[in-house]
Amino acid sequence: MGDLYNILFSEVNLVLTILLIVLILYWLVTMIGGIDFDLDFDVDVDVDASPAMDMSTGMEGGNMDFQDISNAEVNQEDVVGKRRRPLKWWQVFLIYFNFVGLPFMFTFTFWIFIWWFMTALTTSITYSYDNVFGFVIMLAAMFPALIVTKIFTTPFKGFFKNLNKDGDLPIDYLGRKALLLSSISADKMGNAEVKVEGSTMSVYVKSLNGEALPYGSNVLIIKRSPDHNFYLVQLYND
Template sequence: MANLFNILFSEVNLVLTILLIVLLLYWVFTMIGGLDYDVDFDVEVDLDPAIDAGTGMDGGNMDFQDLSNAEVNQEDVVGKRRRPLKWWQVFLIYFNFVGLPFMFTFTCWIFIWWFMTVLTTAVTHSYDNYFGFSIMLIALFPALIVNKIFTTPFKGFFKNLNKDGDAPIDYLGRKGLLLSSISEDKMGNAEVKVDGSTMSIYVKSLTGEPLVYGSSVLIIKRSPDHNYYLVQTYND
């Protein structure tokens, strides 16, 4: 047992072990707090204003929950491009950081990388020398490949789930309460009650007219990229 502890927290494996523990704690708190899984996050090739449509950062509404569970959608990366993809976008797409919740893919990758490094350094007794560091760095690349193979079957699973694990909710025609002021292309959040549950969605003004915080709105339609909804003032 003491030897296992020495291996896991050796000079070579310490960083990956601590990172894995942090990720495991994150998932524990996620399950306890019931955080969302499928918040959309656009990666735009030319970093134009459409990025705000996926992140909600324009309205200052992006929080830790949104970022950590962000999902990068392939149609947003490829479908809207006007120039060739950059290397990091190709990387994200190929290794399944696109199309799956980012933290899910990232956690799987870190675990596989950690497992390969710990196992190899333990077998070769190199967990406390320079050769072990070389093994750790080299293992990064096969870990990405194994992670791609492992996570690919989950694409269909996550694609058909919303944050509650049920069929997607139809928000069209529902009333909502603005949680931030919006106007023109500025995005904000709206609170919508569905079957007794309160949901938060990203919204924009249908006509571009200013809508203030606390206003009642009616959800008219969904954006073509499915990242937000268009709303207008609703008077009871």
């Protein structure tokens, strides 16, 4: 037991071990307490992609929060065959390794666990968990861990694609009032905030008739796009 402790909390494995413990605590608290952690990290997205992609582009300010990315659904066909401009390398990275298309924390936890397991196992076998060679192994294990993560998480796409972020059936937003979080006009896509049964949801929207709708406007959700990736809205008149 002492040897195992020394390996897992050695200089090489310490960071991954602590990170894995934090992730385990995160999932335990989430499952037991039913707490929804609203992680609001901004990721700049300025690529002009087609509406078929959930990683919407052409949004004013180009901001997509962490929660959007963690729940976005992007198919490989949408990325390869329907885009008008190339995606940036980090966007391709997130999509290819299932950080987009599955809940972000789900894929991230898989990756950290596999990376940690590979590193801990290899450094224990080679007795390199407390020297420079062990750090080389840890860094090198990052990439095969990504590949294994993609293999193991891909089957879960069919399970998650018909669920919303809370694990329930998709919500019907049609006919609901929403608050614009970005200005939209013509084909420009933006975000809108919708309150459903006390919960606040974020959806992608476009102007129904192409008219300019400024930030902060109250809009009415009229219909859903044929690809089910955004909604068409018009100005809401009280």
